[in-house]
Amino acid sequence: xxxxxxxxxxxxxxxxxxxxxxxxxxxxxxxxxxxxxxxxxxxxxxxxxxxxxxxxxxxxxxxxxxxxxxxxxxxxxxxxxxxxxxxxxxxxxxxxxxxxxxxxxxxxxxxxxxxxxxxxxxxxxxxxxxxxxxxxxxxxxxxxxxxxxxxxxxxxxx
Numbered sequence: 001x002x003x004x005x006x007x008x009x010x011x012x013x014x015x016x017x018x019x020x021x022x023x024x025x026x027x028x029x030x031x032x033x034x035x036x037x038x039x040x041x042x043x044x045x046x047x048x049x050x051x052x053x054x055x056x057x058x059x060x061x062x063x064x065x066x067x068x069x070x071x072x073x074x075x076x077x078x079x080x081x082x083x084x085x086x087x088x089x090x091x092x093x094x095x096x097x098x099x100x101x102x103x104x105x106x107x108x109x110x111x112x113x114x115x116x117x118x119x120x121x122x123x124x125x126x127x128x129x130x131x132x133x134x135x136x137x138x139x140x141x142x143x144x145x146x147x148x149x150x151x152x153x154x155x156x157x158x
Contacts, residue, residue, distance in 0.1 A: 004046065004080070008053055009033075011079040015057070015067045023138050028056075028067070031137055038133040048126045050080040051087035055130050058092035061111040087126050093117065094127070 012018075017029040024031075036053035044052075057076065059066040068076060070089065077085040098109035106124035107116050119127070 004050060005036075005053075008050060008079050011075075012054060012057075017057075017067060020065060020067065022063075028065075034137045035130070035133045038136060039129060042129065042133075044126070044129055047081060047083040048087065048129060050084040051091070051126065052130045052133055054080065054084075054088055055091050055134060057088060060092050061095060087123065087130065090117070090119070090123065091127055091130055094131075096131070099128075099131075 012029055012032060017032065018027050020028040022028040022031045032053045032055070035055060036049050039049045039052040054076065056063045057066075057068045058070055070092075073085060073089065076088060080088070093110050093112075095109040095111040095114065098107075106119040106121055108119070109115065110117055
């Protein structure tokens with residue numbers, strides 16, 4: 001019997017993520033695994049780790065390659081569970097700059113409609129952890145000094 005992680009890895013392979021070039025001359029699959037490992041090393045719940053392991057499968061405002069459409073959400077729910085899939089869905093809708101301006105409660109703007117999306121504190125913190133783990137994987141140690149300003153979007157929440 002597969003564990004959830006094994007089931008998710010198999011699902012991601014079937015979606016072709018090992019054939020999609022991504023950061024650090026590796027694949028999208030490799031990136032997903034590194035983000036998941038980072039989240040796991042921070043002691044986050046399994047559903048957050050699982051969400052991190054497929055965080056941009058629906059595409060994002062930055063990574064526009066869609067490996068799974070939002071019309072296929074049930075497929076991902078079957079692979080990772082409802083809580084993890086919901087985080088992945090929310091992650092894909094974020095207008096990242098809106099994180100800078102949200103000062104009252106936990107909310108962000110939808111990347112396509114600019115609609116305000118309210119989050120629970122737990123959802124917001126999970127998404128921020130995934131965002132940070134994602135950004136860390138995109139930067140090498142040398143590039144961090146040059147691109148460290150990208151992390152300014154997180155300062156209102158810290």
